Amino acid sequence: MQGIWSGTISFSLVAIPVDLVKAVDSGRVSFRMLHSKDYSPLQRRMFCPEEETMVPPDEIIRGYEIGPDKYILISDEELESVSPERSRTIEIVEFIDMDEVDPIYYDHPYYLIPSKGGEKAYRLLVEVMRRTHKAGLAKFVLGEREYLVAVYSSEGALALITLHYREEILPDEDISPKKGKIEDEEKSRIKQNIRKMMADFDPGKYADKRRKEIMDLLKKKAKEKAPVEAPEMEGEEGEGPADLVAALKESMRKVKKNR
Amino acid sequence: MAGKAIWKGYINFGDVNLPVKLHTAIKEDRIQFHLLHKRDHLKLRQQMICAFEKKPVPTEAQVKGFEVEEGKYIIVDPDEIEQTAPEDSRMIEVREFVKTEQIDPLFLERVYYLEPDVPLKGYDALVGALKEMEVAGICTWAMRKRYYLGALQTGGKILRLTTLRYADEVISLKSLELPDIPLSEKELKIGSDLINRLTAPFQPQKFENEHQKKLQSLIEKKARGEKIAVLRPRRLKPTAPDKLLQALEASLKKVA
Numbered sequence: 001m002q003g004i005w006s007g008t009i010s011f012s013l014v015a016i017p018v019d020l021v022k023a024v025d026s027g028r029v030s031f032r033m034l035h036s037k038d039y040s041p042l043q044r045r046m047f048c049p050e051e052e053t054m055v056p057p058d059e060i061i062r063g064y065e066i067g068p069d070k071y072i073l074i075s076d077e078e079l080e081s082v083s084p085e086r087s088r089t090i091e092i093v094e095f096i097d098m099d100e101v102d103p104i105y106y107d108h109p110y111y112l113i114p115s116k117g118g119e120k121a122y123r124l125l126v127e128v129m130r131r132t133h134k135a136g137l138a139k140f141v142l143g144e145r146e147y148l149v150a151v152y153s154s155e156g157a158l159a160l161i162t163l164h165y166r167e168e169i170l171p172d173e174d175i176s177p178k179k180g181k182i183e184d185e186e187k188s189r190i191k192q193n194i195r196k197m198m199a200d201f202d203p204g205k206y207a208d209k210r211r212k213e214i215m216d217l218l219k220k221k222a223k224e225k226a227p228v229e230a231p232e233m234e235g236e237e238g239e240g241p242a243d244l245v246a247a248l249k250e251s252m253r254k255v256k257k258n259r
Numbered sequence: 260m261a262g263k264a265i266w267k268g269y270i271n272f273g274d275v276n277l278p279v280k281l282h283t284a285i286k287e288d289r290i291q292f293h294l295l296h297k298r299d300h301l302k303l304r305q306q307m308i309c310a311f312e313k314k315p316v317p318t319e320a321q322v323k324g325f326e327v328e329e330g331k332y333i334i335v336d337p338d339e340i341e342q343t344a345p346e347d348s349r350m351i352e353v354r355e356f357v358k359t360e361q362i363d364p365l366f367l368e369r370v371y372y373l374e375p376d377v378p379l380k381g382y383d384a385l386v387g388a389l390k391e392m393e394v395a396g397i398c399t400w401a402m403r404k405r406y407y408l409g410a411l412q413t414g415g416k417i418l419r420l421t422t423l424r425y426a427d428e429v430i431s432l433k434s435l436e437l438p439d440i441p442l443s444e445k446e447l448k449i450g451s452d453l454i455n456r457l458t459a460p461f462q463p464q465k466f467e468n469e470h471q472k473k474l475q476s477l478i479e480k481k482a483r484g485e486k487i488a489v490l491r492p493r494r495l496k497p498t499a500p501d502k503l504l505q506a507l508e509a510s511l512k513k514v515a
Contacts, residue, residue, distance in 0.1 A: 008495045012453060012510030014503070015495040021435075023365060027428045031323045032332065033307055039332060040311035042321060047306035048296045054313070055296050055303055062292040063300065064478050071293065071300060072481045081490040082473045088494050095454050099360075100461040103421070104284060104414060109365045113435055120500040123440040124507075128450035134458055139466070145289065146470025148463075154363070155432040156439075161364055166463045170284055175261045175374035176416045177382050186384035193273035194356045194392055201361035204426040206354075206399065209406045213343040218325050218333055227331040228324070231311055 005142055009112060009125075009151065009158075011092040016122050017115040018090075020142075023159060024109060029214045039228045083141045090149065090160070092136035095129075098152060105163045112151065112158040122158065129153035261372050262286065266402055270373075270385070270411065270418075272353035277385060278376035279351075281402075281420065285370065290474055345401035351420065353396040353411060362395060362410055366423045373411075373418040382418070389413045397423075440500075449507040456514045 005020040033042040045054045062079075063071030080087050114122035129135065135152035147162040262283030270277040294303045306315045323340075324332030375382035389395070389412065396411035398420070408423045480487060498506045 010495055013506045014498050017497045023430055024428055027425050031325055034322050034324045035309045035316050036320045036322045040309050042307040043310050044305055045308045046303040048301055049304050050301050059297045060294050061297045063295040064292055072478050077489045078487055082477055083470045084490045095458045096461040104370050106364045106367050117497050119438055120440045121498050121503055124442055124450050128454055132451050132454045134454050141470055148466045157432045157435055157437055164285055165468050168285055168287055170261050170286055172261050172372050172417050177375050183384035186381055187387045190384055190388040197356050199355040201357040206408045208425045221333050227327050227333050230330045
């Protein structure tokens with residue numbers, strides 16, 4: 001399981017070592033960009049336009065623009081020191097009933113899995129949250145951002161969902177319908193329609209049509225022509241992450257390990 | 260104010276055909292950083308580099324491929340992919356209704372506000388019906404060259420449309436294969452008591468993005484040339500399995 005973050009989740013005096021992993025995987029068909037000359041795969045790299053060279057991750061620093069070509073540089077350590085406790089610990093400060101949460105607050109889901117030594121305390125948290133039908137509310141820092149999160153129990157595991165802050169939710173008063181006629185008859189008719197169309201929630205019923213059409217196209221093309229082959233690359237050159245995000249995460253991980 | 264209107268469509272089921280406008284509902288405000296070269300503080304640009312030649316490759320020499328086997332690709336023309344894109348039909352077709360509580364938050368993606376468009380008749384009736392029956396409409400529609408699955412629900416006085424993930428996009432919790440560890444009834448009772456003591460009503464206005472504020476002040480401090488103390492985060496000591504009951508009891512005492 002691909003780990004995104006590693007740390008501790010705590011509530012009162014109980015601390016549980018955990019790893020944060022993906023809960024969702026985009027179904028979109030992913031393509032690779034290739035060099036038309038010889039079909040070598042292309043990689044995204046950071047490039048210094050002045051020196052016209054590629055710049056490896058350890059020579060990159062983040063800067064905040066305060067004026068034209070004027071930047072304040074922030075190192076990884078400085079960034080982490082902004083909220084040091086929260087970048088390592090998801091501290092549950094209170095519990096809530098998830099029925100009280102307007103679903104508009106939900107942002108992105110993840111799963112938490114126990115690391116070595118935390119299996120029992122993890123199981124306890126899963127079980128007591130299930131029994132009491134409550135979720136834990138916490139704040140934690142991942143990368144450059146601080147998230148408000150809800151941690152809840154589902155099928156014997158802990159799920160974590162980041163929440164939007166109140167100020168990020170746009171008001172809807174300006175598009176609300178103005179008070180008009182009461183539409184009771186219309187409402188009854190609609191309810192009748194709804195009753196005839198009731199079912200249980202089952203997303204498995206619906207497949208991604210676009211994905212199927214692209215896969216059909218690819219199958220057709222595979223039959224018409226043999227796939228092209230990229231040139232053999234020696235071990236070293238073939239390695240390396242395909243995109244910058246993975247590279248930066250890797251260098252941040254190394255910085256943390258060297259402490 | 261709600262976000263700008265990005266699309267227009269019709270909610271369709273039975274004899275209902277309701278014109279609506281989609282608006283974005285969330286606005287994220289983040290401090291943006293640029294990536295710079297450490298040596299000279301020049302702003303870096305992203306480039307596509309050939310893994311083989313180690314040189315940048317211009318757009319004209321780039322093609323898209325689908326990897327069927329390691330190192331083997333089917334080349335696709337962008338026009339061919341375009342052809343598979345759906346036509347915008349403007350119909351948001353409601354396929355069925357489900358109890359809102361059945362929708363697991365893992366499936367929720369992006370939420371849009373729906374503004375009534377002319378003619379206005381029927382919007383309030385639909386809001387009332389969905390709210391009173393506590394149901395959501397599961398819909399399919401094609402928008403901006405993509406097919407969508409979504410949930411039509413109410414939020415206050417208006418309708419909302421939230422895109423849903425497809426079933427195979429959510430990783431099954433069972434696949435995590437977590438070990439089943441026995442727990443004592445005492446541990447479970449004290450744990451449950453503790454949670455109930457720490458329960459509060461959900462009041463999102465209590466929470467602010469403090470990190471954003473602290474980050475802003477860090478930037479200002481550096482701009483003034485002040486020295487920054489680099490604090491190292493400490494890791495909390497994990498609660499050992501044989502000390503769990505003790506920790507729970509001490510916690511309960513603390514909140515009593």
